[in-house]
Amino acid sequence: MSLEQVFASRTSQMKASEIRELLKLLEQPGILSFAGGIPDPNLFPAEAFSEAYARALSPENQAVALQYSVSEGYLPLRRWLVGQMERMGVPCDVDNILITSGSQQALDYLGKLFLNAGDTALVEGPTYMGALGAFRAYEPRFDRLSVNGNRPAQDYADAAQAAGGKVKFAYLTPDFANPTGKTMDLRGRESVLDLTEALDVASIEDAAYQALRYDGDSVPPILALEVARKGDLEACRTIYCGSFSKTLTPGLRVGWVVAAKPVIRQLVLTKQASDLHSPTINQIVVHEVAARMFESHVGTLRQSYGARRDAMLAALEKHMPEGVEWTRPEGGMFVWMTLPKNMDGASLLAEALRSEMVAFVPGSAFFADGAGANTLRLNFSSPTVEQIDEGMLRLGRVLRGALT
């Protein structure tokens, strides 16, 4: 007996990621790891959550908190998000918002909403590994998005048609991207809008890290730029995916999607059919904690993560040999490193673990097209400032060794 023979064809694209398997090993004690991508648990607003859960489960509230609720999401949380989006230049109402179980679920639903097998998803190279994973379940073709506007729309459309489908969307992480840490400038954002408009397709703006800016001026969300162009969210093709995972907590799995109402309506049906709704009580407590302290808590995070970003950039200056380059992110959780062309991130990891017990993520996993062998991702949100300096010292030694 083997049920594998009756698995759907999509499962052939849904393989265990070698990188994810590897990451499990990297979190072992004794290893100084820059491989994770998770918030520092010491910075969770745990006391506020504890109070909020107690209140949600008080005799007058418990019947609601523990009961089924609507697929659209908890109304007071959606109302609070309306205010947040408005401050970002996106006037909307509650019917433009769906609560999801983290922004990962939004990516799954958007793949489900748009992709027939063989359709094309435009993605950056590198891009968020989890987005590639979510989309792959719908058997797409990936094409590399060139953000500077120097590849004509017709060229994307022709390539998609030749592959037997259509371009359906461009997926972007414009702010402090995972894995590069880079932020897309205003011109880049406008060029994405031009492209998706010329193709008449959606743009998916993954804003998971957007609140975590440590310096520099914030750039408006792509959705805000499109609202400014069109005057009305209902005329916009951009779908904004937000998350509380990097700001308040990832463990409660609360994110949201903002889009024109026909898109939200179809996503609500998708959610109804896939898990009915996100946990009621978690939405209630996230609303309470966000309403009470979102801005001040994000301020705390910015200070703490900003200091670690500074420490990492300083340590890289101090310890890295010539020929190695890295990004200088204005926010987020990652620095992206480019090694000399002939070097291989995966081999380097093996060596780094063996000789220095230091870990990172080889960069090729973030490319849909297998590029990026000579790249790697470093996380600075989990380690302390001291660990960062020690870790970069060790990584520098590994690199020096490999370069000689």
Added chain:
Amino acid sequence: MSLEQVFASRTSQMKASEIRELLKLLEQPGILSFAGGIPDPNLFPAEAFSEAYARALSPENQAVALQYSVSEGYLPLRRWLVGQMERMGVPCDVDNILITSGSQQALDYLGKLFLNAGDTALVEGPTYMGALGAFRAYEPRFDRLSVNGNRPAQDYADAAQAAGGKVKFAYLTPDFANPTGKTMDLRGRESVLDLTEALDVASIEDAAYQALRYDGDSVPPILALEVARKGDLEACRTIYCGSFSKTLTPGLRVGWVVAAKPVIRQLVLTKQASDLHSPTINQIVVHEVAARMFESHVGTLRQSYGARRDAMLAALEKHMPEGVEWTRPEGGMFVWMTLPKNMDGASLLAEALRSEMVAFVPGSAFFADGAGANTLRLNFSSPTVEQIDEGMLRLGRVLRGALT
């Protein structure tokens, strides 16, 4: 601009359910509703949850409770479920279990795992509406499952092939089914195993209501029967979906799947790509509350819901006119009523709302093939015993009026 033009073809099958839209109206004050399918919130073990959340968020536990966790699910909860499954005749280990966000998510994942567009899902008529919704996203064909074994396997296979696909699974709710309240006997269960074995496909056992038995002898799960046949879960084709939604609380969205390891491994990948993991803290508190009081709490539910079931059956005897038939469920939350052939449940509902302010769900929504116009579903877990008697009195009056 209309993004609908680039929606995937599957969205044409994912329409808003008229019934679900209707149900929203039915929960208005003043209406005596038997339309819902939700637990009585007065029976939630809210105090135990409150204590468990407080403990999960204590200084020594909060870093884990609020952090990302593994896609497989919280290990102590999976261990506890190993014990539960063993008591039901299904020896397994933690790698045979995936935690899902309610059993609804398991149904979505199983659709994703098995169904290519055009493949056939065998479902009962009537069956759980949410299963039809979950599977429809993968563009299947539905065929009516005949449980008594009098339709040969080859006939199902031929029909599936003629429709351009393959039979991939049979989906069943063997215990106190939603909507019928019926329980499949041992012979029915064995015949399902014979059929899925002859077809060499999966059987999906949705056990959402299994713990809620009020009288009669329990029948072993289909998976237990298959383990007894084969001697080893790894040789089994049955996939068991459990849920805490009807026993502890639906608002936390915690369910589980038990199956052979290759199936669980692929479902873990599916979960990783779709929402990373179910909320960490909810899994922790469900484990604590289940370990502390699952059996005693289910005992309380059985008493309370059993009394309401008794009240509904007594009220139906008292108030229903001749020509109307109904099921006598041994558990669960529903009684299924069959009206004379020429009557229509939807028209009756309109009349019942107008003249008596009493509500139920017309039965046709539970059929994949549009049958069942003369059926309806009555819920007895939400209303009180007094409301049940009053409601059946009113419904009896409506039916008498419609029958004259």
